[in-house]
Amino acid sequence: MANQSGSIYGLTILSPIKDDPNAEISPSLAIRMYLQTLPVDGGGPFGRVSNTHMARLVVLDDVVYFGMPSCEEHLKSQYLIFESNFDGELEPYLTQLATEARDEVHNIWQHCIGYPGVQNVDAFIAYMKRCQVETTFYFADVNDKTVQQTLKALQTQSAVASFIEKNQGKRSEELQPAFVEFMRRLNSAPRPKPGSTKGKELTDELL
Amino acid sequence: MSKLDVTDIQGFALRGYNFPFARFHFLKISDKQKGRECIGGLVTYITTGERWDQGKPKTTVNVAFTYSGLVALGLPQPSLMTFPVEFVQGMKARGTILSDTGKNSPHHWDPVWHKEVHAWLGVFAQSQSDLERQCSGLLTLLQGSGGAESIGSQDAAALQINGQPTTKEHFGYTDGFGNPEYLGVEKDSQPGQGKLTADAKWTPLATGELLLEYADEAGELPVAPLPHLLANNGTFMVYRKLHQNVATFRKYLKDKGALYPGGADKLASKFVGRWRDGTPVELSPDKRSEEIVKDQNRNVNFTFGNDLDGARCPFGAHIRRTNPRDAFGFNGKLINRRRISRRGMPYGPYTPDDQPGSDDEEHGIIFMALNASLFRQFEFVQQEWIEYGNDTKQGNDKDLLLGNHGGSGKVMIQGSADPGNPPFLCGALPNFVELRGGDYFFVPSITALRMIAANAVDPR
Numbered sequence: 001m002a003n004q005s006g007s008i009y010g011l012t013i014l015s016p017i018k019d020d021p022n023a024e025i026s027p028s029l030a031i032r033m034y035l036q037t038l039p040v041d042g043g044g045p046f047g048r049v050s051n052t053h054m055a056r057l058v059v060l061d062d063v064v065y066f067g068m069p070s071c072e073e074h075l076k077s078q079y080l081i082f083e084s085n086f087d088g089e090l091e092p093y094l095t096q097l098a099t100e101a102r103d104e105v106h107n108i109w110q111h112c113i114g115y116p117g118v119q120n121v122d123a124f125i126a127y128m129k130r131c132q133v134e135t136t137f138y139f140a141d142v143n144d145k146t147v148q149q150t151l152k153a154l155q156t157q158s159a160v161a162s163f164i165e166k167n168q169g170k171r172s173e174e175l176q177p178a179f180v181e182f183m184r185r186l187n188s189a190p191r192p193k194p195g196s197t198k199g200k201e202l203t204d205e206l207l
Numbered sequence: 208m209s210k211l212d213v214t215d216i217q218g219f220a221l222r223g224y225n226f227p228f229a230r231f232h233f234l235k236i237s238d239k240q241k242g243r244e245c246i247g248g249l250v251t252y253i254t255t256g257e258r259w260d261q262g263k264p265k266t267t268v269n270v271a272f273t274y275s276g277l278v279a280l281g282l283p284q285p286s287l288m289t290f291p292v293e294f295v296q297g298m299k300a301r302g303t304i305l306s307d308t309g310k311n312s313p314h315h316w317d318p319v320w321h322k323e324v325h326a327w328l329g330v331f332a333q334s335q336s337d338l339e340r341q342c343s344g345l346l347t348l349l350q351g352s353g354g355a356e357s358i359g360s361q362d363a364a365a366l367q368i369n370g371q372p373t374t375k376e377h378f379g380y381t382d383g384f385g386n387p388e389y390l391g392v393e394k395d396s397q398p399g400q401g402k403l404t405a406d407a408k409w410t411p412l413a414t415g416e417l418l419l420e421y422a423d424e425a426g427e428l429p430v431a432p433l434p435h436l437l438a439n440n441g442t443f444m445v446y447r448k449l450h451q452n453v454a455t456f457r458k459y460l461k462d463k464g465a466l467y468p469g470g471a472d473k474l475a476s477k478f479v480g481r482w483r484d485g486t487p488v489e490l491s492p493d494k495r496s497e498e499i500v501k502d503q504n505r506n507v508n509f510t511f512g513n514d515l516d517g518a519r520c521p522f523g524a525h526i527r528r529t530n531p532r533d534a535f536g537f538n539g540k541l542i543n544r545r546r547i548s549r550r551g552m553p554y555g556p557y558t559p560d561d562q563p564g565s566d567d568e569e570h571g572i573i574f575m576a577l578n579a580s581l582f583r584q585f586e587f588v589q590q591e592w593i594e595y596g597n598d599t600k601q602g603n604d605k606d607l608l609l610g611n612h613g614g615s616g617k618v619m620i621q622g623s624a625d626p627g628n629p630p631f632l633c634g635a636l637p638n639f640v641e642l643r644g645g646d647y648f649f650v651p652s653i654t655a656l657r658m659i660a661a662n663a664v665d666p667r
Contacts, residue, residue: 157602161617165634169466 002134006144008053009090010135013082013128015112017059027111028059028078034107035059042193045101046084050194051093053142053150055084057108080112085139087146094125151192159186211391211414213256215652216440219269219329220417220577221256221392223383223550226267226331227365227372228338231446231573232357233319234326234349236279240662241354243280246270247660248348249328255653258393266332266341270656271444271648273297276325280659286666289433290649293582294443298646304586306594306611311642317448319359320644326355327446327648361448363552363573376553377451377570378608378639379475379560381485381500385507385530387546390414391421399508402546403532403539409508416546416579418442424543429579432649433666437659440652442577445547445585447645448554449609450571453564456639467620467631474631477620478607480524487526492519492628510539517621518628522599525608528592535598545592547584550575571643581647605636612636 003010018027025033035057038044046052058081062074086093097105098118105124109115114130116123145153163182167175213221236242254267272280274295277287293301299313299320307313313320328345332338349355365372376382388394388401388411401411402424415423419431420439431438460478464471473493476482482495489509490499499505511527511534514520520527522534530546533539555570578584591597594611596604605611607618616636622629651659658664 161619161632161634164632165617168632 002136003090005138007087007146008138008142008144009086009088009093010138011082011084011086011090011093012133012135013080013131014060014133015080015082015109015115015131016076017078017080018111018113019077028061031080031108031111032059038104045104047194048100049086049093049096051087051096051147052194053085053087053147054139055082055086057082077113080108083135085142087148090129091125094128095121098124147194148191151194155189155192156186159189210393211256211418212440213258213393215654216256216418217269217271217650217652218254218256218267219550220442220548220650222394223386224254224263224267224331225383226263226333228332228335229363229552229573230330230332230338230342231361231363232328232330232342232345233324233359233361234276234328234355235323235358236276236325236355238354239279239281241352243354243660243662245349245352245354246280246656248352249345250653250656250660252345252348253653253656256392263333265334265337266330268341268345269329269650271327271329271650273324273326273646273648275323277649277659279325281662282659282664283666286433286437286664289431289666291430291432291443291580291582293586294647294649298445298447301586301647305589306605307642309611309613310638311611313644315641316644317359320646322358324358324646327444328357361554361573363554366553366557368557375557376551376572377453377555377557378456379483380479380481381483382551382553382572383549384481384485386548387412387416389417392417395503397503397507399506402543403510405538407510407538412543412546416544416584417548417577419579423579430582431579434664437651437655437664437666439654441655442579442650443581444648444650445574445576445578445581445645446648447574448571448643449574450569450641450643452566452637452639452641453558453568453570454566455637457564459637459639463631463633468629469627473627474620477521477524477631480520480526487520488524489514489520516623518623521618521620522601523596523604523607523618523620525606528599528606529588531592531599545584545587547576547578547588550577571640574645577650607633607636607639609640610636610638612638614638 017031020027046055060079060081062078065071065073098121102118106118114127116127118124167178170178218224249270252268254264254269274290274297298305302308302312330338330341330345332341346357349357366375366377367373368375374381374383385397385400388396390411391414398409401409404410413424414421415429419429419441420435423429460471460475464474467474472483476488480489481487484495484497485500485506486496487499487506487509489511490505510532511520527534531542535541552573553571554573555568558564576585592599593606593609596602601619604618605616610616614635614637617632617634618636620631620633622631
């Protein structure tokens with residue numbers, strides 16, 4: 001089914017960017033300038049909209065035709081492309097965007113034609129759906145596991161590797177209690193936060 | 208395709224000479240005009256790709272230039288500007304991409320690499336006295352020209368064990384098995400050396416994976432400088448001096464080998480994908496086999512398609528990482544544009560096997576590799592397959608032997624239900640190998656050398 005692959009939703013939004021010949025800073029440039037100020041680590045807006053696997057924001061200026069015979073075509077406007085792969089359904093996700101990343105969403109989309117603001121969440125959802133185009137390709141590394149499952153798996157992998165490193169070669173009588181204790185601590189360990197680059201530290205604390 | 212003009216191609220680009228002694232001089236071009244004259248004088252010494260039907264010569268001579276060397280020789284700006292970006296930048300500037308950081312960073316490189324190296328003059332010889340004689344003659348030529356001088360040199364030699372030259376390297380592995388075959392390059396054909404076909408046969412790679420101005424595996428001409436005659440029959444070389452921490456390696460292998468049910472020798476085979484005598488673990492997972500090592504039809508002739516869980520050859524083993532053959536599916540097609548021709552040679556004396564060895568002693572391997580595109584071939588292998596593990600499904604893990612682990616690396620040795628071949632985790636990995644210098648070089652054809660010498664490089 002288009003837009004969905006297993007439990008993952010693939011969202012593609014194309015929002016036309018305003019054209020203001022009198023602006024001191026053009027709307028597309030304003031978007032680019034704002035995007036450059038966003039943090040690239042876990043502190044970004046998609047760290048808060050925490051069921052996002054990956055998201056990408058791109059300003060599309062125009063299309064260029066390569067080939068023979070050449071023909072000149074142009075887009076009707078510049079577009080803001082927003083791509084996201086996330087867990088769950090579309091409307092709850094857009095609601096989350098409008099509430100959890102409200103300032104960023106506004107600072108970006110305010111330069112787009114027809115953007116109704118984020119105050120009225122229903123209107124924002126309706127607007128985003130109007131800008132939606134079908135998604136058929138997904139980020140390859142999202143393998144039908146939720147963000148939380150993926151984070152837990154990475155934490156487990158790292159922790160198990162450290163456990164093996166410390167304990168391989170031990171006799172069964174020693175190994176079993178160590179493993180039971182390890183599993184108890186692993187199961188009760190806090191999950192790494194989305195966007196976190198601290199998986200290793202968490203594992204080290206755990207052990 | 209037609210036969211290559213081997214008289215126009217530097218022999219070093221086409222084949223490893225397998226000589227026991229070598230010296231690499233690093234040159235500075237001190238004067239444009241005199242430097243060009245010096246190159247003109249050198250051309251007659253250059254060993255080409257011609258066959259040695261009358262037997263091997265006593266010595267070989269080859270030359271290659273860094274970007275700053277070509278600038279120093281006064282190549283016209285419109286030509287200089289057409290060289291590939293990674294070559295122009297040089298290896299030092301590519302450090303982040305290559306993970307030449309930490310202990311591998313330029314800060315730790317030999318003094319010569321803190322100067323501006325303009326050219327590499329490579330001499331291989333049958334004997335030490337032949338080497339001295341040839342080098343002395345070449346240095347006299349350089350000196351007489353007043354245009355180029357040697358600002359440093361590196362000796363390399365086949366490791367002598369019990370007085371005999373061997374093909375071993377310092378960790379005790381037999382080295383130098385296999386190199387890609389290319390269309391048009393005459394070589395004793397060995398199954399396992401080229402690329403895989405859909406019907407599981409081996410066939411040579413496109414010439415353009417090695418030489419400029421020939422079609423590559425994508426049917427394209429590699430990115431090459433202008434004019435075409437400057438690039439034609441040329442190639443690019445990466446030179447890396449890889450120091451080997453023998454003591455660290457031996458201790459790590461001993462410590463882990465004591466825990467590994469297969470023992471240290473088998474664990475060593477899992478590190479590389481070959482037993483230390485060279486037997487591929489893919490063909491003989493449980494023991495060395497002199498018979499296989501000596502069999503030209505078998506010693507490089509294997510695939511990983513029937514070992515997709517890495518039970519015989521682990522995903523992280525050096526030879527599986529750097530030449531994955533069919534491990535990624537698609538009959539190996541994904542790797543055909545990532546092959547390089549290696550020309551490695553050890554330096555420093557071998558530490559007898561019964562000694563703990565040293566990390567400080569001057570010993571290691573001079574890694575040289577040739578390819579049409581440093582970016583697409585060498586840099587890809589280094590960045591993606593040696594220093595990263597995504598393609599091999601190993602996350603952030605690195606090549607066990609070459610990785611810049613920094614003391615905290617880990618590599619999983621896959622295994623099977625066989626008690627003698629269990630899965631095993633190698634953690635707290637140190638750097639077994641450390642980079643001590645190097646750069647990217649352009650290896651011109653004989654025609655191009657003559658053009659440079661005559662100041663006749665005209666890109667218009």
